[in-house]
Amino acid sequence: MTITTLGRTVPREFRSRETARLFATFADLAEHEREAVIEQIVVLNIQVAHAIARRYQNRGVPVEDLEQVACLALVRAAQRFDHTMDRDFLSYAVPTMTGEVKRYFRDHGWTIRPPRRIQEIQSRVIAEHKQGTVDGRPPTPREIAERLELDIDDVTEALSAAVCFQPISIDQAVEADSMDSLADFLTVDDQGPQDAAEARALLAPVLKKLTRDEVRLLAMTYAQGMTQQQIGEAIGVTQMTISRRLTRIIARLRGELGIDLRAVA
Known part of the structure; x- marks a missing residue:
């Protein structure tokens, strides 16, 4: 059975069930036949890869590049996944794809590269800042530092580092x-x-x-x-x-x- 889902929305339940069924056929397949099944699994789950990539769009790296990184990570995850374990494929693939996209973003997304410690906390600090507070105002650096158990100077620097992804236009x-x-x-x-x-x-x-x-x-x-x-x-x-x-x-x-x-x- 060939899965032709590229460009169409696939229900989560169907994707999970069909992915598990395809992996279950591995035991009876030759090596070249497994490659064809892996291709079907990748196409079946490619929308998840694109969704992960889009979390990081508009930050100085073209979303197409991020999607490519996520898709390549999806292929590697499908090739390495141990189908004999009682485990959902995406529980293994999603962390793999997210890690690869973050790594690519960290290495290619900075126009001005801040210190490594700031790079590592910047996404957490920005996410906490966007959540806001109960009364609707943005949280202060001190509040963010207390929530994330970080140094307030590092939090302030991480917030300032947002402009490092894209240079400010002189226009x-x-x-x-x-x-x-x-x-x-x-x-x-x-x-x-x-x-x-x-x-x-x-x-x-x-x-x-x-x-x-x-x-x-x-x-x-x-x-x-x-x-x-x-x-x-x-x-x-x-x-x-x-x-x-x-x-x-x-x-x-x-x-x-x-x-x-x-x-x-």
């Missing part, structure tokens, strides 16, 4: 309601290194007067390139709160540096 607006893009602020300047050194020397004593949270907020904005929405989600506050905090911090810095805002305007 992206600097604010949600702004017509200015990041490209508008990029210039080619041979004085760049010298100006940067002068800026560091000028800002160093002023930045020392800021709190640790204020310095972290500036780093997330200007060093890590995070949007105010992303920072708010990472910290557990609204985008408007982040905007107000940044405005106050920049106003303080300008005041410390003696910059006349009216003259700048």
Whole structure:
């Protein structure tokens, strides 16, 4: 019996029953005949492989590549499965496919590769963050750290690492309601290194007067390139709160540096 299910939805009960029946025929088959049966088993369960791959779509790796990885893992699982054990095939194949997709995603999905410890916890942290809390707000890094029994600094870094999957486009607006893009602020300047050194020397004593949270907020904005929405989600506050905090911090810095805002305007 040939199973032609590619492109069609197969009921779970039928898939499980038919997969078990096909494996049960192995004892009476020659090696080349078993290969044909394995092909039928793969086609019968291929929708499961695609479903596993789609869990990781829109994260910087084409879903077609992830589906291919999951399907190859499905083939290997079918070839290695011990049909003599009283065990459902997918209870063995699903962890195999998931592990292969995660491994591929870990190795190919990072545009900027964070530390290994952050890579290993990032998916758990993001999943916990998306679940939200009882009142509907995103959980704070501290709440996530307590739930997952992780260090709060690692949780914060893992939340920030979400932008490492795909680089931020220079055509992206600097604010949600702004017509200015990041490209508008990029210039080619041979004085760049010298100006940067002068800026560091000028800002160093002023930045020392800021709190640790204020310095972290500036780093997330200007060093890590995070949007105010992303920072708010990472910290557990609204985008408007982040905007107000940044405005106050920049106003303080300008005041410390003696910059006349009216003259700048």
